[in-house]
Amino acid sequence: MSLPETVPQGAEGINSLCNPEIRGLRRETDVPLMVQAASLTLTRHPGAGVIRSMKMVRLLFLLFWCAGSLTGRDRALAEDFMAKGRDLEARTLYGPAIAEYRRAIEEDPANAAEAHYRIGVLSNQLGNSEGAVQEFRVALQLNPNHTEARKAATAFYVNRGATARRQQRLAEALRDLQEAVKIDPGASIARVELGQAYEESGRLPEAVQEYQAAVNADAKNLTAQLRLGQALNAQQQYAQAVRAFTAVLEGNPAQAEAYAGLGVAYFHQGQRDEAKKAFDQAIRKHLVAGRRDLAQQVKEKADALLSPTPPVQGR
Numbered sequence: 001m002s003l004p005e006t007v008p009q010g011a012e013g014i015n016s017l018c019n020p021e022i023r024g025l026r027r028e029t030d031v032p033l034m035v036q037a038a039s040l041t042l043t044r045h046p047g048a049g050v051i052r053s054m055k056m057v058r059l060l061f062l063l064f065w066c067a068g069s070l071t072g073r074d075r076a077l078a079e080d081f082m083a084k085g086r087d088l089e090a091r092t093l094y095g096p097a098i099a100e101y102r103r104a105i106e107e108d109p110a111n112a113a114e115a116h117y118r119i120g121v122l123s124n125q126l127g128n129s130e131g132a133v134q135e136f137r138v139a140l141q142l143n144p145n146h147t148e149a150r151k152a153a154t155a156f157y158v159n160r161g162a163t164a165r166r167q168q169r170l171a172e173a174l175r176d177l178q179e180a181v182k183i184d185p186g187a188s189i190a191r192v193e194l195g196q197a198y199e200e201s202g203r204l205p206e207a208v209q210e211y212q213a214a215v216n217a218d219a220k221n222l223t224a225q226l227r228l229g230q231a232l233n234a235q236q237q238y239a240q241a242v243r244a245f246t247a248v249l250e251g252n253p254a255q256a257e258a259y260a261g262l263g264v265a266y267f268h269q270g271q272r273d274e275a276k277k278a279f280d281q282a283i284r285k286h287l288v289a290g291r292r293d294l295a296q297q298v299k300e301k302a303d304a305l306l307s308p309t310p311p312v313q314g315r
Helices: 010-018 028-044 049-090 094-107 113-125 129-142 147-166 170-183 188-200 204-217 222-234 238-251 256-268 272-288 292-306
Strands: none
Touching (some): 094 113, 113 129, 113 147, 129 147, 147 170, 170 188, 188 204, 188 222, 204 222, 222 238, 238 256, 256 272, 256 292, 272 292
């Protein structure tokens, strides 16, 4: 791009300088290059005299003015494209809507987080979940505070990781669920899923950490509280397990599994009467829910723990 030999005069001359189609200037990010070129011209001709220096100063002023006008022009065009995209999206014309959102990104890439997010949402609608998550991640790079993009990206990795866990592809599950937690450390559901993947991988201490993190993120997540209590029982941390199960029952008094876990924790702390009451409650809740099979499992566990050990017969 070459600089003009003379400074443009009047509105028409200024427009010719600022017109991106004529001058090869696409958007405001290119203006510093023009300023640098103008400065070099001034430096290379120190003997050009005061008049040329004044012309160059005026040129620099015009370039900065152009930067502001181009910024406003690009943003206005981007907003128009976004509005068209939303209108098309509302009419379920997803392909054309995506095209308008991409035009908005081209006009104003630095402020295009919402456009990338909308493309991601529509990509999901069209069955392209891999493409969608890439758009969500770009949106987060441009605007780390874009809440909806963070939720959407996290949900993608949680869903894929949970599917892998259920299919016992635990290495893949851990990778995706760790990514979900990295994107949103406060996502309680992601923490619970990661805890389950750790637990099924035989990494119980890490599972407990994730369940505890899930509870810290959302104390009302009763699944997290229940999983935490069960993992603490497995680690023989019975006093802490009692607290977790009690928290579950405060939120859901009909939770039979919490009563069963509480019975185990009480038994191992030497509180046999409390353990029996908890096991009885668990059996009753399962029966009320029509789960006789689960009630039978609790009864067998309770009998194994609470029945007196038969005396050893002497020889």
